[in-house]
Amino acid sequence: MKKEILFLLVIIFFPLTSVPVLAEENQVAKGARIFNNNCSRCHNARPAQEFSEKEWSVIVPHMREKAHLTGKEALALETFIAMTFTADKTTQPVVEYAGETGKDLIARFACAGCHKINGGGGTVGPNLNGVVQRMGAASVTRKLLEPTFNNPSSAMPSFPLTLEQVGKIVVELARK
Ligand code: HEC
Ligand code: HEC
Numbered sequence: 030m031k032k033e034i035l036f037l038l039v040i041i042f043f044p045l046t047s048v049p050v051l052a053e054e055n056q057v058a059k060g061a062r063i064f065n066n067n068c069s070r071c072h073n074a075r076p077a078q079e080f081s082e083k084e085w086s087v088i089v090p091h092m093r094e095k096a097h098l099t100g101k102e103a104l105a106l107e108t109f110i111a112m113t114f115t116a117d118k119t120t121q122p123v124v125e126y127a128g129e130t131g132k133d134l135i136a137r138f139a140c141a142g143c144h145k146i147n148g149g150g151g152t153v154g155p156n157l158n159g160v161v162q163r164m165g166a167a168s169v170t171r172k173l174l175e176p177t178f179n180n181p182s183s184a185m186p187s188f189p190l191t192l193e194q195v196g197k198i199v200v201e202l203a204r205k
Contacts, residue, residue: 059102060109061142065151067096068106079184085110109142118189125191131201138188140198146205154185161203169199 080088089110093103126133135141141150144157161169171178173195176185190198 056105056108057112057139058136058142060105060107060112061139061151063096063098063102063106064109064142065153067098067102068092069152071095082111109139112139113186118187121189123189123191123194125194129194129197131197131199134190134194134198135201138186138190143185157202158205160205161199166199166203169202170195173198 085107089103089107093106098106129137135146140146140157143151143153144155145152146157150157164172168179170192172185173188173190174192176183176187
């Protein structure tokens with residue numbers, strides 16, 4: 030009897046807890062796409078970290094008019110920019126989802142917001158196709174654990190990732 034109740038609770042609560050998380054991730058990817066597509070029309074897309082979060086809160090409404098963004102697009106853009114500030118492993122806990130693949134992690138952290146992958150994505154950072162062959166798996170691993178190791182002023186966020194999660198990303202990138 031107890032087992033059945035537990036099973037029911039899992040069924041009832043699982044969708045409730047997982048849906049908002051997914052929606053949030055899609056906002057990040059959508060915002061990244063807007064950042065790269067709409068914002069680079071007039072000037073180079075500037076790395077989010079070049080400005081403080083406070084400065085961005087002034088820049089986004091101003092540039093929203095220039096880029097003719099809808100309210101929803103502006104919100105997604107702000108979510109992406111906020112993610113690049115909050116995706117800092119010194120302040121953010123590592124979050125692990127069961128069964129999350131390298132591909133899922135690349136989507137969750139919106140790598141394509143700043144990098145081209147298979148032709149699509151941003152130009153703030155270098156193209157990631159062939160990056161493992163070019164740099165070697167060890168350097169790509171190090172780059173993800175500590176983006177400033179070879180570039181002290183790197184605009185790449187220091188994502189809250191475990192070594193295992195980084196490994197999954199590197200394996201996925203090696204296929205590209
Ligand atoms: C229609 C052209 C146009 C579009 C589209 C555009 N910008 Fe700009 N952007 C400008 C111009 C012109 C300036 C410099 C003068 C100003 O601030 O108005 C500027 C300045 C900036 C600056 C520098 C601010 C500073 O103080 O140095 C940032 C950052 C910026 N834009 C980000 C963005 C973002 C993010 C988007 C996408 C939402 C975007 N821009 C879309 C024309 C554009
Ligand atoms: C906010 C923008 C941004 C995001 C998001 C981002 N990066 Fe980067 N990344 C950069 C920039 C800029 C560089 C180039 C400067 C440097 O080497 O630090 C870079 C460099 C790299 C490099 C080294 C490439 C080379 O040719 O030297 C790798 C590998 C990389 N990023 C992987 C990733 C992965 C994987 C993700 C997602 C987990 C990611 N990046 C997310 C901005 C970003």
